[in-house]
Amino acid sequence: MNRFLIISNRLPLNINIKDDEIEFTPSVGGLATGMMSVSQSFDSLWIGWSGIDQNQLTAKERKKINLELKNEACADVNLTPEEVELYYEGFSNKTIWPLFHYFSQYVEFKEEQWEAYKRVNQKFADVIAENMEGVDKIWIHDYHLLLLPQLIKERFPKVTIGFFLHIPFPSYELFRTLPWRKEIINGMLGADLLGFHTFDYERHFMSSVRRLLGYDINMNEINLPNRIVRVDNFPMGIDYEKFQNAALEAQKRSVRDKSEVRKELERYYLLYPDTKFIISIDRLDYTKGLINRLEAFEYFMEKYPEYRDKVVLVLLAVPSRIGVEQYQQMKSEVDEIVGRINGEFSSINRTPIWYFYRSMPFENLVDLYNYCDIALVTPVRDGMNLVAKEYIASKTDGRGVLILSEMAGASKEMSEALIINPNDIAQIAESIKTALEMPLDEQIERNTFLQKRLKRYNINKWALEFLNGMEKVKQSEQKFMGKKLTTAIQNKIIKELRNADSAVFFLDYDGTLTGFEDNPKHARPDDELYELLDGLADNPKNRIVLISGRDKDTFEEWFGKKPYTLIVEHGVWYREKGEPWEMIEQLDASWKDSIRSALEFYVDRTPGSFIEEKNYSLVWHYRKSDPELGPNRAIELKDELTSLVSNLNLEILEGNKVIEIKNRGINKGRAAQKLLNSAPADKIIAVGDDWTDEFLFAALPETAYTIKVGMSKTMATYKVENFWQVREMLKRIVTE
Ligand code: ADQ
Numbered sequence: 001m002n003r004f005l006i007i008s009n010r011l012p013l014n015i016n017i018k019d020d021e022i023e024f025t026p027s028v029g030g031l032a033t034g035m036m037s038v039s040q041s042f043d044s045l046w047i048g049w050s051g052i053d054q055n056q057l058t059a060k061e062r063k064k065i066n067l068e069l070k071n072e073a074c075a076d077v078n079l080t081p082e083e084v085e086l087y088y089e090g091f092s093n094k095t096i097w098p099l100f101h102y103f104s105q106y107v108e109f110k111e112e113q114w115e116a117y118k119r120v121n122q123k124f125a126d127v128i129a130e131n132m133e134g135v136d137k138i139w140i141h142d143y144h145l146l147l148l149p150q151l152i153k154e155r156f157p158k159v160t161i162g163f164f165l166h167i168p169f170p171s172y173e174l175f176r177t178l179p180w181r182k183e184i185i186n187g188m189l190g191a192d193l194l195g196f197h198t199f200d201y202e203r204h205f206m207s208s209v210r211r212l213l214g215y216d217i218n219m220n221e222i223n224l225p226n227r228i229v230r231v232d233n234f235p236m237g238i239d240y241e242k243f244q245n246a247a248l249e250a251q252k253r254s255v256r257d258k259s260e261v262r263k264e265l266e267r268y269y270l271l272y273p274d275t276k277f278i279i280s281i282d283r284l285d286y287t288k289g290l291i292n293r294l295e296a297f298e299y300f301m302e303k304y305p306e307y308r309d310k311v312v313l314v315l316l317a318v319p320s321r322i323g324v325e326q327y328q329q330m331k332s333e334v335d336e337i338v339g340r341i342n343g344e345f346s347s348i349n350r351t352p353i354w355y356f357y358r359s360m361p362f363e364n365l366v367d368l369y370n371y372c373d374i375a376l377v378t379p380v381r382d383g384m385n386l387v388a389k390e391y392i393a394s395k396t397d398g399r400g401v402l403i404l405s406e407m408a409g410a411s412k413e414m415s416e417a418l419i420i421n422p423n424d425i426a427q428i429a430e431s432i433k434t435a436l437e438m439p440l441d442e443q444i445e446r447n448t449f450l451q452k453r454l455k456r457y458n459i460n461k462w463a464l465e466f467l468n469g470m471e472k473v474k475q476s477e478q479k480f481m482g483k484k485l486t487t488a489i490q491n492k493i494i495k496e497l498r499n500a501d502s503a504v505f506f507l508d509y510d511g512t513l514t515g516f517e518d519n520p521k522h523a524r525p526d527d528e529l530y531e532l533l534d535g536l537a538d539n540p541k542n543r544i545v546l547i548s549g550r551d552k553d554t555f556e557e558w559f560g561k562k563p564y565t566l567i568v569e570h571g572v573w574y575r576e577k578g579e580p581w582e583m584i585e586q587l588d589a590s591w592k593d594s595i596r597s598a599l600e601f602y603v604d605r606t607p608g609s610f611i612e613e614k615n616y617s618l619v620w621h622y623r624k625s626d627p628e629l630g631p632n633r634a635i636e637l638k639d640e641l642t643s644l645v646s647n648l649n650l651e652i653l654e655g656n657k658v659i660e661i662k663n664r665g666i667n668k669g670r671a672a673q674k675l676l677n678s679a680p681a682d683k684i685i686a687v688g689d690d691w692t693d694e695f696l697f698a699a700l701p702e703t704a705y706t707i708k709v710g711m712s713k714t715m716a717t718y719k720v721e722n723f724w725q726v727r728e729m730l731k732r733i734v735t736e
Pocket of ligand 1: 166167236282283316317318358359360365382383384385386388390
């Protein structure tokens with residue numbers, strides 16, 4: 001594997017300068033902890049902000065820091081204090097963070113912050129550009145850098161870009177409130193692979209893509225005009241062995257070597273052996289549900305006085321984003337509630353809440369996880385929540401009870417925990433009681449399942465799956481590149497056409513020679529197109545066949561006087577230049593009444609959809625309906641029609657935002673073959689965009705040049721991105 005880049009807002013280490021000494025410490029937080037082990041296993045460079053303003057350093061300090069960073073395989077994106085304020089504390093943490101966590105009451109929409117966000121994303125792109133040597137993959141992380149994938153794609157179209165969002169992606173109803181919603185989605189779509197923790201976040205993202213940009217979505221692939229973006233969920237794991245081993249080590253330590261926290265807990269336990277410890281660990285953040293948790297604990301103490309002296313809540317809060325107002329407010333609120341509860345329920349020797357407002361070294365953290373009987377993890381929204389996983393991984397003897405919020409992504413994989421709704425104070429209190437009373441064998445049974453899963457799907461597996469996902473996207477892109485209709489292939493076609501005695505051009509119309517309109521009647525040919533087709537037809541060696549699903553009256557109106565052969569309704573009707581229309585095969589249309597009534601039912605229930613009636617087919621169009629309702633109704637409709645059409649010897653064709661019902665066995669391929677049987681040609685060129693054209697591609701001899709417009713799978717030998725490129729190619733054929 002070549003070198004790859006990891007990009008995140010913060011580098012995974014903090015730098016402190018004290019009395020000329022430079023000190024490096026690992027940073028706290030899910031992303032940093034998780035990705036650190038990944039970066040150490042690969043040849044990678046981590047690009048991000050180091051947390052200090054390099055402009056304030058002496059040249060000597062700067063040199064030393066950058067050298068140290070280089071040794072750690074890191075590179076700094078230098079941010080000014082103003083950028084930190086507007087981009088980091090501002091747009092990232094006062095707009096995106098609350099919005100994506102459903103705290104709309106905290107969201108700020110400030111142009112100045114948005115401008116800074118754009119500027120800093122660009123700054124990241126510039127530092128990346130300086131470090132691109134030998135790089136074939138870039139993995140970008142999180143909500144601070146939502147515009148970065150697009151900025152890099154524009155500059156380095158060949159590099160494979162992965163993007164992982166560590167926080168939830170909100171429902172469209174919330175996301176749409178963002179004034180810069182389209183820019184954000186477009187920014188993310190610069191990636192080749194987009195990863196989320198859960199299927200729900202993925203679903204919400206897809207829904208926003210569909211509604212805001214109208215792109216076609218095929219399972220988990222988004223069809224952009226010139227490439228495909230794959231979207232998937234990768235629930236992040238932890239370094240299971242690291243926690244398990246550290247916990248085992250902690251247990252083996254002699255009293256002297258034990259951490260202060262552990263000593264304190266054990267001392268207390270010796271004094272009061274009936275005590276149970278509940279651990280609560282998070283960054284001090286309003287999304288983590290600390291207030292609810294404390295209120296639930298208070299409610300529990302009130303409701304079950306028999307437990308008052310028997311339970312200790314070890315509350316650890318890491319200072320976080322102290323520059324943001326809501327975080328300061330929340331700190332005061334937590335201080336107040338803790339004071340109130342301790343004031344009310346403490347006895348002379350016993351205090352129910354032990355409150356620490358600080359970060360902890362890894363060993364102490366594991367000590368706590370390992371020692372405590374219950375973990376209380378109650379976020380009101382959380383992308384994943386690694387604390388829940390770390391707690392379970394640190395339970396060496398399988399004992400311990402995890403109480404987990406259903407609003408954390410982790411709850412999707414940890415159903416053996418006691419799952420609670422973080423807004424239901426009474427339910428949390430009941431769960432504390434259930435946890436305190438849970439028999440040991442039940443605890444072990446639940447945790448065995450959880451541990452097995454965490455061990456298997458650990459952080460390395462998570463990262464490898466994501467990287468494999470990127471590799472797969474790359475391979476399928478290469479496959480596409482192999483099919484691309486390059487200038488060299490176009491030259492070859494032109495040369496062969498020049499030497500040929502006769503040539504036939506099978507050209508589909510909508511999506512191939514022209515774009516789509518909401519109302520198909522509006523997609524009339526423009527002057528340029530007429531000129532182009534006339535130019536082709538002027539050469540007596542060429543035969544132009546327009547082959548379409550359109551009805552014959554429309555084509556008669558648009559092309560009736562032109563010297564082209566017309567095949568319409570997917571091969572029902574045929575018209576040689578200057579001749580009357582002929583039916584290629586005798587068909588019956590008496591089935592239409594029964595199908596029409598089924599379609600009318602769908603028109604009534606799907607605003608914006610309508611029926612188009614052709615001589616031998618009926619078409620239900622849903623291009624103008626709600627972008628999510630339309631495709632869903634189309635699935636229902638297909639399902640409903642399936643048995644009906646087979647009884648009537650009909651078939652369903654699914655085109656671009658249309659469902660068409662027509663007589664079985666009639667298709668463009670069969671029509672083209674008939675035409676070629678009666679008038680063979682030296683060279684055959686066929687161009688089409690949707691899957692009704694696949695019949696055509698499949699029916700033609702191997703020597704034909706078959707060209708697909710768009711990115712989806714095809715039988716065609718070559719692909720072009722859009723109808724403009726088809727016109728370019730035809731123009732070259734006419735002029736050269
Ligand atoms: P965070 O919001 O930071 O992460 P979380 O997943 O719980 O939340 O990770 C917190 C990390 O910080 C854990 O690894 C924990 O060990 C550590 N930590 C917590 N308190 C600490 C303390 N006092 N001292 C030292 N370390 C402490 C974001 C998203 C999450 C998502 C992660 C990973 O908000 O939803 O799970 O990224 O994608």
